[in-house]
Amino acid sequence: MSRFLRQFIAIATAVGLLSTVGAQAEPLRVPVLVPITGFLSLEGTSQKNGAELALVGSDIAFSVVDTSTSPEIAVNAFERAVDAAGVVAVVAPMLGTQMLALLPIADEFGIPLITVSGTAKITELGSANVYRFFPGDAVVKTAQARYAVEERGVKRPAIISQTTAYGQSGRAELERNLTAIGASPVLQEALDISVKDMLPVLLKVQRSGADALLLHLHSGPTALIIRHARALGLDIPIIAGSAMHQPETAALLEPAELNGVCAESGSSPVSDDSEEMREFVDAYRRSFDREPDAFALGQYDGAKMILAALAAGAKTADEVRTHLQTASHAGLAMNYRSDGKGNMAHSAVIICYGAEDRVPQIVKRYENLTGTL
């Protein structure tokens, strides 16, 4: 054997060994694809922070990619992310239209998506790869409607929602729930995300004779309509959607404006006094210099369930999916278990604000509304 050939074989062997070592050391990956810019960036940042807090310090490799608010960007980000080896799950954007675009591709690649999207439809399309760690509209809108009717005696509610897919999905659930318990809405209005002046819609609420205002709006419009309702002197209960529980939404309003406002949510980390929750809240504040919300906590719990799947021996996307489909997970916000469609969260809370500060109190818990647990 010539000297050249011996050297070639030695180098090839070394390269082969090194690549084997590299393959063994290849980390498992959970890409985090979330809307950090665009109109959903507030909620998307919470989602990112929750996932990051859960995954930092674990053996999982993760990178954060901004999906903004367009389905095409989300699809491109997903295709790039799953191109790498070792992807066992993807933290997927909470924007419903992006999730609907991602589902067929996730099914094609066989990668489970964990998200906190509230859009009902994402778990109604028969995909085995979507897992929602925030109570969907079917849960939180049930809680919102029941609280309004059963606890506050509302009989003639008005519903103000957003024209987005999120808004339409929540409005439909809210109307269905209210009608089912004998409080059909007397007014339903949908608003574009860019609407600035809420006086026109509030005057219509006033004229309709509504005895409560039920909201299903994003953060800014929620605060805007509450401010304008207070300025107008509209003196009926306001029971808002999940966006109201976010500390950033409350920060836009004075305590006097917030006084008496209630909202549904999956959880309210800043209102919960348990030791585990306080630790989570402290860690979140230290890491991100802001207050955690239910979206952050839901995504934190979702990412922790992925880690639990890996700790239980899962090594591939298929094994992680099986764990998500069959196992229960005791999260910080609630207990999670799939209902067979990927809805993992089945409980909700109602929070209300007082006149002194911007920290709400949990006034009502609705546990296991779907009967899955």
Add this chain to the structure above:
Amino acid sequence: MLAAQLLLNALSLGAAYALVALGFVLVLNATTAVNFAHGESVVAGGFTAVALTFFLPPDLRIPGLILLPGVVVVTAVLGLAIGALAYLPIRNRPPVSVFVTTIAVGMIVANGLNATFGAAPRTAPPLIGVGTIDLIGVSISRQSLAIIATACVLIGGLAIVLQRTQLGRQFRACSQDPEMARAIGIRLTRITLLSFAVGTVFAGAAGLLLAHQFFISPADGAPLILKAYIAVVIGGWGSLRGAALGASLIAVFEVGVAAISSQPLAEGLLYVIVLVVLFLRPQGLFGEPQQVRA
């Protein structure tokens, strides 16, 4: 009484939109290109006001109007930067190049604000105070009145500068015939940069006016540039009074028409008006027929 309240709200929103549209037209006249970073300039003005409050003691509740000079300075610098970076280097290329560079600058501004302040909407201090005053039985919001008054002062000031001063004549000369203006000794580059500065100051002032009552968030730029564009299409490409009228019309639809129909219907009807104007009077209500629409 409700009609009076709606009218006042429409006037205050229209006044703020008019500032945005006027700033947009100033740059348009100086460059014949659309500055797509203009919406983000409004947002930058609002966030400048928010940032300035960080330097004040938390318990000190100062009127937002005191922040106006700070907003003017910061947004003037931003306007100069947009002009110098996104327009001057490519001014001899087709207008579409400026579209792209200003879109890029707008995204940089929006994402920079997002990274600095976070994605959450913010609120600036009220201009002179919160609450309402009673006038002939009508409850009038102090903030709405302050918005209308501030916008009137700024727009009036601009009109005086443009009509009564040498600088204003130079602005108008450059917008009507840049080559002739250069030939008679007007420094075209200086006037162009000044147009960017003044246009962006108007946008920034609108941001301050909007930021308390309507909040401000880094993603608000796109809807605002769309409103400015529509205002200018309705009012007339390049016409300052047309832009102010178009902006007021948008506010009337958003507030008045939405109150008697619904917000999506009001928005749809507004676009029907835009189409009617484009069909019947393509140059806009106050535009000149020979002008080219970008």
